[in-house]
Amino acid sequence: MVKAIVGANWGDEGKGKITDLLAETSDVVIRFQGGANAGHTIICEYGRFALHQLPSGVFSPRTTNIIGTGVALDVEKLVKELQSLSDGGVPAPRLMVDRRTQLLMPYHVLQDTYEEERLAGNAFGSTKSGIAPFYSDKYAKIGIQIADLFDEKQLMERLDHICELKNILFTHLYHKEPLDPKALFDWLMVQRKAIAPYIGDTVSFIHKALKEGKTILLEGQLGAMKDPDHGIYPFVTSSHTLAGFGTVGGGVPPTAFSDIICVSKAYSSAVGAGAFVSELFGAEAEELRRRGGDKGEYGATTGRPRRVGWYDAVASRYGCMVQGATQVALTAIDCLGYLDEIRVCVGYEVDGRVTRDFPVPALLERSKPVYETLPGWKCDIRGITEFDKLPIEAQNYVKFIEKELEVPITIVSTGPKRHEIIRLR
Numbered sequence: 001m002v003k004a005i006v007g008a009n010w011g012d013e014g015k016g017k018i019t020d021l022l023a024e025t026s027d028v029v030i031r032f033q034g035g036a037n038a039g040h041t042i043i044c045e046y047g048r049f050a051l052h053q054l055p056s057g058v059f060s061p062r063t064t065n066i067i068g069t070g071v072a073l074d075v076e077k078l079v080k081e082l083q084s085l086s087d088g089g090v091p092a093p094r095l096m097v098d099r100r101t102q103l104l105m106p107y108h109v110l111q112d113t114y115e116e117e118r119l120a121g122n123a124f125g126s127t128k129s130g131i132a133p134f135y136s137d138k139y140a141k142i143g144i145q146i147a148d149l150f151d152e153k154q155l156m157e158r159l160d161h162i163c164e165l166k167n168i169l170f171t172h173l174y175h176k177e178p179l180d181p182k183a184l185f186d187w188l189m190v191q192r193k194a195i196a197p198y199i200g201d202t203v204s205f206i207h208k209a210l211k212e213g214k215t216i217l218l219e220g221q222l223g224a225m226k227d228p229d230h231g232i233y234p235f236v237t238s239s240h241t242l243a244g245f246g247t248v249g250g251g252v253p254p255t256a257f258s259d260i261i262c263v264s265k266a267y268s269s270a271v272g273a274g275a276f277v278s279e280l281f282g283a284e285a286e287e288l289r290r291r292g293g294d295k296g297e298y299g300a301t302t303g304r305p306r307r308v309g310w311y312d313a314v315a316s317r318y319g320c321m322v323q324g325a326t327q328v329a330l331t332a333i334d335c336l337g338y339l340d341e342i343r344v345c346v347g348y349e350v351d352g353r354v355t356r357d358f359p360v361p362a363l364l365e366r367s368k369p370v371y372e373t374l375p376g377w378k379c380d381i382r383g384i385t386e387f388d389k390l391p392i393e394a395q396n397y398v399k400f401i402e403k404e405l406e407v408p409i410t411i412v413s414t415g416p417k418r419h420e421i422i423r424l425r
Contacts, residue, residue: 001213001214001215001216001256001258001259002210002216002217002218002246002252002256002257002258002259003022003026003215003216003217003218003257003258003259003260003261004217004218004219004220004243004246004257004259004260004261005018005019005022005217005218005219005220005261005263005329006218006220006223006224006241006242006243006260006261006262006263006323007220007222007223007224007226007241007262007263007264007319007323008223008224008262008263008264008315008316008319008320008323008325008328009223009224009225009264009265009268009269009270009312009315009316009319010222010223010225010226010268010269010270010271010276011038011221011222011223011225011226011241011270011271012038012223012265012269012270012271012297012306013223013263013264013265013331014263014265014329014331014332014413015040015056015219015220015263016039016040016041016042016051016056017040017041017042017043017331017413017416017418018261018263018329018331018411018413019040019055019056019057019217019219020042020044020056020057020059020060020418021418021419021421022217022261023056023057023059023060023063023217024060025215026057026060026063026215026216026217027062027063027064027209027214027215027216028057028063028064028065028066028205028206028209028214028215028216028217029055029056029057029060029063029064029065029066029216029217029219030055030065030066030067030068030202030206030216030217030218030219030246030250030251030252031053031054031055031065031066031067031068031071031219031221032068032070032071032218032219032220032245032246032248032249032250032252033068033070033071033220033221033239033240033241033245033246033249034070034071034072034131034220034221034222034237034239034241035052035053035071035072035073035074035104035129035130035131035134035221035239036052036053036072036074036077036104036129037052037126037127037129037131037237038052038127038221038222038237038271039051039052040052040056040219040221041416042056042059042418043416043417043418044059044417044418046059046085046088046089046090047088047089049084049085049088049090051081052077052081053067053071053073053074053077053078053081054067054078054081054082054085054093054095055067055219056219057093057217057219058085058090058093058095059090059093061091061094063093063094064094064095064096064205064209065093065094065095065096066095066096066097066098066202066205066206066250067095067096067097067098067101067202068098068101068202068249068250068251069098069100069101069102069202069248069249069250069251070239070240070245070248070249070250071101071249072102072104072108072130072131072134072135072239073097073101073102073103073104073146073195074103074104074129074130075103075191075194075195076191076194078195079194082095095198096198096199096200096202096205097146097195097198097199097200097202098146098199098200098201098202098203098251099145099146099147099199099200099201100145100146100147101145101146102134102138102143102144102145102146103143103144103145103146103188103191104129104130104131104134105130105134105144105184106184106187107133107162107166107170107179107184108130108131108133108134108137109128109129109130110130110170110176111130111133111166111169111170111174112126112128112129112130112131112132112133113128114170114174114176115132115133115174116128117174118173118174126272131237131238131239132238134238135238135239136238137162142158142161142162142165144158144162144188146195146199149188149189149191149192149195150192152185155185155188156181156185159181159184159185159188160181162181163178163179163180163181163184166179167179202251203251206250206251206252207253210253210256216252216256218243218246218250218252220241220242220243220246221237221239221241222237222241223241223263223319224241224242224318224319224320224322224323225270225315225319226241227240227241227242227322228240230242230322231361232274232275232361232364233361234361235272235273235274235275235361236274242322242323242324243257243260243323243324244324259326259327260323260324260325260326260327261325261326261327261328261329261410261411262319262320262323262325262327262328262329262407263328263329263331264316264319264320264328264329264330264331264401264405265311265330265331265332266311266330266331266332266333266335266336266397266401267288267292267308267309267310267311267332267335267336268308268309268310268311268312268315269292269297269306269307269308269309270306270307271304271306271307274364275361275364275365275367276307276309277309277312277314277315277345277348277364277367277368277369278309278310278311278312278315278343278345278369279307279308279309280308280309280310285307285308285309287338288308288335289305289306289308291335291338292306292308292332292335309345310342310343310344310345310369310371311342311343311344311345311401312345312369313344313345313346313401313404313405314345314346314347314348314355314356314357314358315345315358316401316404316405317356317358317404317405317406318357318358320405320406320407325405325407326407327407327408327409327410327411328402328405328407328408328409328410328411329409329410329411329412329413330398330401330409330411330412330413331412331413332413333381333394333397333398333412333413333414334380334381334382334383334413334414334415334420336376336377336397337376337377337378337379337380337381337382338376338378339376339378340375340376340378341373341374341375341376342373342374342375342376342397343371343372343373343374344371344372344373344374344400344401344404345369345370345371346370346371346372346404347369347370348367348368348369348370349367349368349369349370350363350366350367350368351363351366354370372400374393374396374397374400375393376393377390377391377392377393377394377397379391381394381414382414382415382420383414383415383417383420384414384422385414385419385420385421385422386422387412387422387424390422398412408424408425409424410423410424410425411423411424412424
């Protein structure tokens with residue numbers, strides 16, 4: 001049985017907590033796309049952790065955690081994360097990295113940084129983690145798989161070829177120092193030693209687990225709005241953020257899917273540039289940002305203040321649709337308890353016409369929010385675990401969003417800790 005946990009929105013929806021929660025009853029958790037450019041924050045019995053490369057099942061001793069072929073693997077950051085778990089008293093997780101997973105290289109980070117500098121005021125708001133250059137190289141067929149590290153002669157030849165291409169770009173466009181292929185080779189030998197204990201054939205492992213009736217959880221990074229095909233292009237990430245990509249980046253057969261849990265936050269937040277129809281500004285935004293999340297709305301990777309806004313039912317309904325959601329987990333509802341009234345964006349006005357359908361990116365900048373206003377509950381609901389114990393206004397808010405999404409809400413998160421959860425149905 002395969003379940004996927006993915007984002008309905010721009011990322012930062014609280015997927016890490018939901019994955020951590022469901023990992024308790026899962027045999028395998030797979031990270032199937034993305035890199036260290038976005039983090040999942042977990043609060044558990046060991047403390048508070050921000051994961052960037054590791055799957056969120058690492059706190060469950062029964063779970064095998066897999067990094068699949070769709071991931072941009074930064075070995076140095078992975079090693080640091082493993083050390084942070086050890087320093088925090090977390091038992092060493094069961095971790096397997098597929099031998100076909102490709103490595104994020106130092107020149108990917110440099111290229112990402114140089115390009116953002118070159119674009120200046122027209123930059124995409126990249127985290128400068130090297131993600132776009134990594135995936136560009138992967139599909140240009142000049143990436144380096146983990147397995148390549150064990151054929152030193154072929155590896156050196158590949159590095160010579162890659163540096164020949166990159167150095168034209170680095171010296172002539174960016175006016176920077178050229179790359180040294182031998183230095184890169186030496187660096188990769190260090191990475192080989194660090195990653196060697198975790199390398200495996202994850203595809204065979206997964207198919208064996210399925211035959212044995214094991215439960216597999218796919219964990220997505222970011223959300224539907226950041227998908228390069230179905231998101232707000234070009235202000236997207238460079239890997240596919242949809243559950244369907246789990247069949248590729250996770251090595252899971254599409255016939256094995258049984259459930260797709262779409263995570264959506266009870267208000268909107270986003271990092272980076274691009275259209276954000278229900279965005280708030282000024283003091284109103286700062287108050288929501290301060291009260292939001294676990295320690296405010298700031299990126300787990302960059303620390304950047306997130307853009308915040310009212311719940312966008314148009315974008316969220318579309319996100320659930322393209323994800324193929326069978327159920328929704330609504331998170332961070334406890335953060336809204338200070339409000340007298342809460343707005344929900346239920347439509348977009350585009351060129352004088354109101355629509356409930358999410359438009360193509362070219363029309364988003366011209367879209368204006370159409371709101372409905374609901375009464376707030378004006379009290380602290382953190383930690384409530386029974387739906388009928390919520391104030392009636394909070395119950396009605398959940399029901400209103402569920403009606404707008406047209407997908408059942410089965411989990412409501414009332415706080416950042418693992419079991420600050422209401423289960424419905």
